[in-house]
Amino acid sequence: MLTIPGAEPFSVPFAIIVSALCCSLTICMWFSLPAVYAHIPGPKPSSLLGYLIDIHNSSNLDLHLKIPNAYGHIARLRGGLFMRDALYVTDPLALRTIIIKEQDNFCESNEFVGLFGIIHHGDGVASVTGDEHRKQRRLMNPVFTASNVSKLTPAFYQIARELSAKIKEEIESSSTNRTIDLTDLLTRAALQFIGNCAIGKNFDSLDRSNHEFDVFREALANVLPLSSRLFLFLPFLNSWRKIRPVWIRRALATGLDYLPWSAPRRFRDTVSAMHPVFSSILEQHKAELDGTAQQAEIKDGLGNDLVNLLVKANELADANDRMAESTILANISSIVHGAQETSSGVLSRLISVMAQNRDLQRQLREELDSAKGLSVDGELGFKELDALPLLDAVIRETLRLYTPVTFVWRQTMQDTILPLAIPIFDPQTSEEHHEILVTKGTPVYLGLAAANISSTFWGPDANLFKPERWLKTNKVWTSTTVDNVKFPGIYSNTMSFLGGGRACPGMKFSILEMKVVLSVLLPSYSFDPAPGLEVYWRLGITLSPFVKGREEEGSQVPVRVTCLDS
């Protein structure tokens, strides 16, 4: 999802023209559209532009989290651009209808389809819908299974050990009494996991002298923040992609050089910087498949990764089911983008959670220690790691309470009735509505984080970090909701990885990553909060940590680290 990080650096006249246009359209639409959802409570917008600015604002995480308890599990978001109301959905029955039963009626938003189509240079899973999406996922899903991911466990350990060694170096060279910011190392580790294990490219990202990595990482890190500056233009990106002949589009793209506004130009250049890296990865996979790969490429990580399996599965698929080369390329990019920010964010979160809970660190260390007998060369296998109840419960609770992807954004393709688990109460007529008609064109926000912490479903302690809610006599519970309410998510009865046809394919990959990282770091280090620094989390494609008063320094997760095995 996109956020609006404050003032935008484009020229004032341009801003005035765009704002005036939007305001006049907004006012016209205000009077012409019926308020279909007038009976549904929801937050008041903070400006004439309606919910759009509020819901995507990077400082507004709290607005999302409080919606179900304050307004109900279907809330009305009033009048965005062109004054169409949107709905904010956290009701489990309605969510099930949207992401499973009627998923073709609730497609990925036109804005994201256009944006991701441009970022990925083509139509991968993130920018297609309906049958084409199902076709691509039929090839992708068998590649991301537990069985395939489990084979990557040794490679995961190797990266986690490298990370651990780098942390040690950092502590030894730290001049700030062991208080270090781990963001950079965790971001590098996340790309190393994805590179080596998902797409077959060794970025050597934990090596700080590797400048090839720096260029790629900068592009990866900047592309979404830059696109959020183009926020008002997102509705038009999908049409832009379809402009034919292609030379017109190229000429228009070149014309961006003459705009008095740098954001579109920088966005274009950032996308162009990433594309050759993905193309070369695909070329290497093709070479590996036809036996012409260089030995150096194979040593470089190629061959044991998930994209390698995808390329092979594609080769064996029926002609009708096969993806075009450009689609595989777009999917390599989709996998890297789907994984990078979520993984580095969630690793940062785990370290923060550890720093807040000294006792929990001790218990986890004891659990890992008691499983030592099952390890080979100091490493627990995939199954043994998965069978540690406290480690599992900590990860479930972290992903529930601190849901990395706060919301996803859909558009309604057909009028659809949503049945509701929690009826809407209309204060004007005192009627209860057990279902709601969602009309074609309505933007629908699925509040993944808010659903995961609604006290209606998770109980009065929903807002507290309690891994023990998942534990019962050393077994992990998979549903702890009040009255056993079932959410349609694929993980732990939560919405964290979504559910239905567009659920996250990387779920098992990232759970293994988190478990391996904790199992390697906890026996070697203890973590404490950095004294005097207040860390809070901002909305973005995933949540990112910032230090209050030091926002201009960028995302940080400063913690005090003590070496246990020195």
Ligand code: HEM
């Ligand atoms: C904690 C880590 C992660 C979280 C919380 C997460 C969550 C999500 C969510 C909520 C979606 C749905 C987005 C939407 O429909 O708009 C998604 C999609 C996706 N994720 Fe993840 N993800 C994580 C890690 C990963 C990893 C490690 C990979 C790859 C190795 C990955 C690859 C993808 C891809 C390719 C999609 C697009 C799927 C589609 O549209 O069909 N994710 N993820």
